[in-house]
Amino acid sequence: xxxGFFSGLLATLVGLWSFTAISETDGVxxxxxxxxxxxxxxxxxxxxxxxxxxxxxxxxxVSLAQCDLGLxxxxxxxxxxQLPRYFSDAQRVQDIEARLEYxxxxxxxRSPDKVRxxxxxxxxxxxxxxxxxxAWIADQSSGLTIAPAQxxxxxxxxxxxxxxxxxxxxxxxxxxxxxxxxxTGRRIRLQALPNLTTHQGAAAAYSTWPAYxxxxxxxxxxxxxxxxxxxxxxxxxxxxxxxxxxALQTYLSVNGAGGSMAxxxxxx
Amino acid sequence: MQTIIRIxxxxxxxxxxxxxxxxxxxxxxxxxxxxxxxxxxxxxxLQAFCSQPRSxxxxxxxxxxxxxxxxxxxxxxxxxNYLGDWQRGEKVAINGRxxxxxxxxxxxxxGNCYACHQLDxxxxxxxxxxxxxxxxxxxxxxxxxxxxxxxxxxxxxAYNVCSHMPRFGAAGILTTQQLQDVMAFLFDPExxxxxxxx
Numbered sequence: 212x213x214x215g216f217f218s219g220l221l222a223t224l225v226g227l228w229s230f231t232a233i234s235e236t237d238g239v240x241x242x243x244x245x246x247x248x249x250x251x252x253x254x255x256x257x258x259x260x261x262x263x264x265x266x267x268x269x270x271x272x273v274s275l276a277q278c279d280l281g282l283x284x285x286x287x288x289x290x291x292x293q294l295p296r297y298f299s300d301a302q303r304v305q306d307i308e309a310r311l312e313y314x315x316x317x318x319x320x321r322s323p324d325k326v327r328x329x330x331x332x333x334x335x336x337x338x339x340x341x342x343x344x345x346a347w348i349a350d351q352s353s354g355l356t357i358a359p360a361q362x363x364x365x366x367x368x369x370x371x372x373x374x375x376x377x378x379x380x381x382x383x384x385x386x387x388x389x390x391x392x393x394x395t396g397r398r399i400r401l402q403a404l405p406n407l408t409t410h411q412g413a414a415a416a417y418s419t420w421p422a423y424x425x426x427x428x429x430x431x432x433x434x435x436x437x438x439x440x441x442x443x444x445x446x447x448x449x450x451x452x453x454x455x456x457x458a459l460q461t462y463l464s465v466n467g468a469g470g471s472m473a474x475x476x477x478x479x
Numbered sequence: 480m481q482t483i484i485r486i487x488x489x490x491x492x493x494x495x496x497x498x499x500x501x502x503x504x505x506x507x508x509x510x511x512x513x514x515x516x517x518x519x520x521x522x523x524x525l526q527a528f529c530s531q532p533r534s535x536x537x538x539x540x541x542x543x544x545x546x547x548x549x550x551x552x553x554x555x556x557x558x559x560n561y562l563g564d565w566q567r568g569e570k571v572a573i574n575g576r577x578x579x580x581x582x583x584x585x586x587x588x589x590g591n592c593y594a595c596h597q598l599d600x601x602x603x604x605x606x607x608x609x610x611x612x613x614x615x616x617x618x619x620x621x622x623x624x625x626x627x628x629x630x631x632x633x634x635x636x637a638y639n640v641c642s643h644m645p646r647f648g649a650a651g652i653l654t655t656q657q658l659q660d661v662m663a664f665l666f667d668p669e670x671x672x673x674x675x676x677x
Contacts, residue, residue: 382578458504
């Protein structure tokens, strides 16, 4: 049923696309977003995420309710908007995914390899635990100001590292993040590209992840977006919660600081 | 004096360390996937030189060296035969697949030209990262234009160091035949690229 609904939706979108003359913006999809109003299929995923948070799991059979996302054990509201940040227990800067992995392994006793292997939905899967948790946690920061911590030296060096990774060209196509995201008002095929080196571009992009991807029928996270950009750059697979993933997200969140969180967003 | 030397040595050493940092971090943050290995994370000279913001100051003598090296490496196709089949070339231009770990390595790579350029003016799904190439060959063709365009496709840095365009020939993304076909797509008067605009 839901599969039929979403493929219908997709067909409509594709139809709209081919009928409408191209514009310099995301015009057609903006229209679709307007039609949806406040409706976002991510709402169901958000409910799932909240339930997962409070459900005992793992070898130790404890819930994540005591997980510290940076504002103290169990405080979820507002936590996402202040990530990535340095965590003294882990002795490193972590994004939401690295932090959840930390709590799942340390509180619940789960294997880090397994957590990472099941992080993102594979083709045909209908969502993972991590995706649901991130959707709920991000929703708990909706409307709040993006304010990643930059007081600790490691938080600042994560930003500098993220910036150098953003411009790092490699692979058979010589691509870097900057290839697509260093200019304003450009698009790839019909897809508008945010300039992530500017506050406006970074805030618009960062604030709307995680997002419900209509074309995939699932919620995708910012970490997944980093991995998929690397795939498109012809690079190997980016590890969830890795130093590079966290540094790139730090670069984006700091550039976007001051913007308002509006996740989970709704995207193609 | 010795202290100054030591400080200088430290600065040189730590900046050298810093230069390797992005590579080492990427190496620890990525894993091989299908046929794509972490070998790809290593930069060649040109990639290392071009990993800066557009606004950064350019080391002009070094840029000139790299430009010259790129130009030297461009081969002339046998018999100076630059033009293949525009219809095959069009398929190469449309095809965006190739060399991603999600792609089938047994299929020919695409050029993905439409990702960044307008070509056939009736194709609406074109990107704007590069200039429009609609009507590229409408003014006819001469040996200089053919050679320039061939070089641009083979190794864009021969003219414009740190251009964002891939080195389709030099990096082995497209074959000589595919490049000749793309050349025909750009130059052939029958190609939709050069159809008179309504």
